[in-house]
Every structure is written in C-alpha cells, then in structure tokens.
Amino acid sequence: MPRHIACLSFDFDTWSGFASRGMLTPTPISRGEFGVIGAGRILDLLASRGIRSSWYVPGVVIETYPAACERVIAGGHEIGHHGWSHVPPADLPADREAEEFARAVESIRRLTGKGPVGYRSPSWDISDRTLDLAIQHGCRYDSSMMGHDCEPYFARRGDKVAADAPLVFGETTDLVEIPISWSLDDHPHFEFFRLPTTLMPGLANANAVLENWIADFEYMRRTTEWGMLVFTFHPYVIGRGHRMLMLEKLIDALGGMGAEFLTLDEIQQEFRARAAA
Template sequence: MDQRGELEPWQWPEEHWRQLVNQARAGRPLRPKSWPGGARCAVALSFDSDHETNELRDGGKSIGRLSWGQYGNRVGVPRILDLLDRYGAKATFYVPAVAALLYPDEQRRVVREGHEIGIHSWIHELNSVLPYEAERDLMFRAADVLEEITGVRPVGMRTASWDFSPNTLRIEKEYGLLYDSSLMADEDCYELLLDGVPTGIVELPVEWVRDDAVYFMMNRFSSLRPYTPPEGVFDIFRREFDAAYEAGGLFQLTCHPHIIGYRSRIWILEELIRHAKAKGHVWFATHAEVATYARDHAEATAETAR
C-alpha cells in the first residue's frame, strides 16, 4: 500500500492535495453580456428520466420501487411535455441508456417536440466506483443507444447522481463532449480544466438547492423522508430564478419526472415558468443551446474578471 494512502489529510504533502483539487477544475467564466434576443436571463430546465434505473443500479428488485420508476414514464414525462408545450419552453432530458431502451417512444417524442436528450449513464451507475475502462465503455455505449433510438448524437452529459470520478472529464474529452452538467463551482457556465489544462468543455453547473429530489425523495426502508412542503420548494426555486434574473445570468433547474410529476407538485414547475415569462426578456433553451451560446459569446474580459 502506498505510504501516502496511510497519511491523514492534514499530513498530505502539497503536491498530493493540489493534484486532487486539479483533477477537474473551473476555468474561465463563460457568462455572456446578454442572451439571445437581448434576453436578460437564460432558463435551462432539465429532467433526469431515471425511471426504473434508480432501483436497478444497486441490484434492487423491489417491485414497488420499480413501479415508481414506471410512473415517471406513464405519467411524469407526458405531463411535463404537455406543460412545456403549453408555454413554448424548451428543456433537456437526461436519460440512462437502460431507461431509453425500456421506453424508446418516450425519447422519440422528447426529440420530436424540440427538446434535447443528454447522456446520463448506462444504468444510473456511480462513476466513482468504476475503473477507467468500464466507465468509458458505459458512457460510449450509452451515447450509441441514445443516438440509435432518437437519431441524434448527444452532445452533453450529466453523471448519475452528479458522481464524478477522477477519469470522467478525461473520458468526456475523448468523446468530444460539448458540455457537462454535473459540477457545482459556479452559478453560470465556465470552461472545465483537466489537470490545469483547458478542455474546451463547457460546464453548465448544477446545485442541490435547485434539485427537486432533495426536498421530495422518499424511501420507506431508510430514514429518507420528504421534509419540505411544495410551497417552500417553489419559494426556493423562485428566489433562485429572481437572483439569476437580476444578475443577468443563468437559472438552471434539475427535476425528475417520477418526483415533480405528481398533481400536487407539477404546479411548482408551471408557476415557475409563468413567473419567468411574466418578468419578460427570458430565454428558455436546452442545455446544449445555453452551453453553445455561452462558449461563443463570453465577454472578452471574462478571463481576468476573477
């Protein structure tokens, strides 16, 4: 065993902790001066269509929890798509390959209605427990499945549970990814650095505070219970949007069809969209559109702004 592995973190030499920090690091900020059409704020809605893979990834066989995943396909996604259509809002759906294979017609409808589908693992596996070869194989095969089903090659990725291994960014670069949406170093887009070197990959950052699962996830076999009323969740999301709007930046939201899709919760999404549209000068776009625009229109002085 390497002697360094036996050291306490406070005993690590500087070279070691710097190496850990620099595996995937935020580089130059990529906030444009304004958004398309003079919009003040970009709104990037996303939906992780995990469906049954939440149970399958850990070898689970619970019929009840598998049926909860099926709800995401039967009720959640159609309800979300109908809502987005009513308000003319674009969004991005991140889909594990296994979920896409279970529900290919769902993915075709998503793309047909003008939304984006991004890579979201093979079976919602955690990257941090995988060797490089397995992680790379699963990512590339997942992309192939999504392309085969939808006819569109995915350009963006969100790791399952936002779990990023030391190899993930390297593999994304090998794939030629436009953007990633798994990390949290900012509220606006930025370029990812791999061991201190710019990758050209745009990070469209996420955060747990803008994720519905944090407030509503339920597992009766553990201590996990919902603790925030829908009104409270809406207030958090609205405040996040309002602050992004005032700053002229990005509002990114992560939801799950099997969580947000219920009758008592879907109104959160609808009211948020209505609130944003009432503000005016808001651009609803897919994550790929946001990443492309941010990359191509970042202010020239941004590199020295921080």
C-alpha cells in the same frame, strides 16, 4: 441588455436509479416506472408554453421505453447522455466506466441519429476520467459540477486534491461546464427514501420549494447582467399532481420575470460566443 435564462432539465431515470441502489423489488421499480406517466404530463405542459428543454436519459431507459423517448424528441427537446446504467461514474472501475459511456452514446445515436452534445453524470459524481470520456465522444458540455450558481465556465481536469494539502489546479479544457445545484433539484426536496443505513425524509411542501427557486432567479436578476439557472427535475418526482401545479407556477412566474427558456446545448453555444467576443 440584461439577459437572464432558465434551463428546465429532466433526468428521465425511471427505475434505473432505484436499481443502481440495489432496490430491485417490484414496489421501488414501479415507483420509477411512474416516471413515464410523469414525462407525458411534463411534455404536455412544456408544449402548452412553447418551451424546449433538456432531457438526460440513461441507456437502459432508452432501450426500455423507446416510444416515450421518441416523444421527447418529437417535442423538440434535447437528449443528453446520462450514463448507460445509473451507477455514478465515481463508483465504476475505469474499464467499465469507459464501456458504459460508449454504450450509452450508441443508444442515443440509434434514438436520435447523432451523438449527444451534453453529458450529465448519474447522481452528479464523476471520476477523474469522466471529462476525458465526454471529450473523446464529442460532447461539448458537462452538467455535473457546482463551481458557480448562475454562470457557465470551462471545466478543469487533473486537479490534485488531498485533505492535508492545498488544492493544485489542473488543466482547463474546452468542455463547457453548465453548473447545477442540489438546491435546484426536485429529488432531495421531495423524494422519501428509507435505506438500511440512510433516511432521506423528502416530502417537502411544494410552495416553500417554489418560493426558494423563484428567489434564486430574482437574486440572479439583481446581481448579474447575463446569467442562467439550471432547474433539475425527475419525471417520477415532479410528475405528481401537486408538484405539476408547482412546475406550472414556476414556469409562469419565471416568464413573468423576463426569463428566456433555453436548452443546455443552446446555453453552451451562447457561452462560447460570449467567451470569444
């Protein structure tokens, strides 16, 4: 029996992503704070459709907005690890990465009563230590890499990579990788950034992005018996009015195409069961 799954995931970064880029003045911080408004709108929409989703929240955001995070839990949604700060692990020295990872786990434990099952790195750039930390702290899956578009796989660690030599594959772990894609992330499509050395134009037409995302799901339906797609949203991005209408249209279109909506934790459990069968 064909089974095609849509995972709605939300990186609840609020101001932390701006702060990690050195954008500490009031306007970018307020831009991130809008994410709390957006989160409320998203939770109302998901409740109206009976959909559970996965939320990845930096520790600094949990500590800043505990009531907003508690509302996510009250809606039946998964809370995943998204760092303590929003600094990418690949940019952190080993001791600081380990300290921040553990600190974020404790924030999630205080919020939910248990440690996280899943990890997603800030800005999707992990170090060669990150997967070991995730395993050490009891995570069962990672969602930071892009080795497939519609099928999970077991993550590797210890690859040997050089620009002038063949790739040497490392060890396959028991950590399920639930792959993501920049093309299925709202941020590069919609967010405008002007930094000292970078211009990110964003501000795309929402209907054009919607058309692409529905087409990706349709392609998966045509080419796989069992498949999943992870859509990634940021409440301060998708929470704007015309984009909320786009999200509503996406959910309804996918439902009309037979999509099952699962959390990433549910995906990793189903993938493990299929792998063991």
